[in-house]
Amino acid sequence: MNTQQHKIGSGFGHRTTAAEVLHGTDLTGRLALVTGGYSGLGAETTRALAAAGAHVIVPARRPAEARRAMGGTAEVAELDLADLGSVRRFAEGFLASGRGIDIVIGNAGIMACPETRVGPGWEAHFAVNHLGHHALVNLLWPAIRPGARIVTVSSAGHQLSGIRWADPQFERGYDRWLAYAQAKTANALFAVHLDALGRASGIRAFSVHPGAILTPLQRHLTHAEMAGRGWVDADGSPADPTFKTPAQGAATQVWAAASTQLAGLGGLYCEDCDVAEPTESSAMVSGVREHAVDPGEAAxxxxxxxxxxxxDAFRV
Structure with a gap:
């Protein structure tokens, strides 16, 4: 495991908010792209970056809905991560604008959905959470400026599964939680290898676990399922005291995207606004498992x- 995969003592913690992380940070003149940046954690991330002076672009599958939600806080463009044609059209349009990118936060994702196939038959979690972001970042690579940060939103759910090399598309039996877990491991591994490829250009990548938060990500779960897990009470309010607010959940991704405390570092999995410690647990607790930060698995x-x-922007 990366020997730098240890806490650095950031001074922030579990209850820190995105606004607190960025307090005193001036992002004027920086351009940030936040997928899924108009709902849940993404909306909080967009607002925090914009409040710090960044110009934020929110690519959205439902652009009209995104514009209503953002109310002018961000520039909105159409993008469906499940459709490679849509990803290409967005990237081509952006590159034609001649602008550069300083921050990319791959925040959009799905969780525990019924078995769904997209594109050429890809399993939806793997396609939307990982492959769409892989294609997007690689297609946008000519516009990503030296010194940029790329952040992918992973989850403690990665602890449940590594990459299922024999059957990554779940063609031999579908399990919605293992599909989600594999995709979250993929998000972390993507950051590991992208950092290795980009660091010579001063471009660094990180993955983050935002924490447990009630957001539209749970749209595929019933109230009974969430209550059974101890997440919500009878009226749907958070029942688990460890759950974060969306503003707290967005903190780690903006910290990874903008904090000077991470200067010279990269390829790391972060949580609670700090670098996470290694763990061998599969209980979805704090820490990162080796299979999610292994350079060989990442390559x-x-x-x-x-x-x-x-x-592949780096294909020779």
């Missing part, structure tokens, strides 16, 4: 993703 996943999407 293997990159090769698979490049083959599936046909996109």
């Amino acid at each position: 293997r996943l990159w090769a698979l993703s490049a083959r599936l999407t046909g996109v």
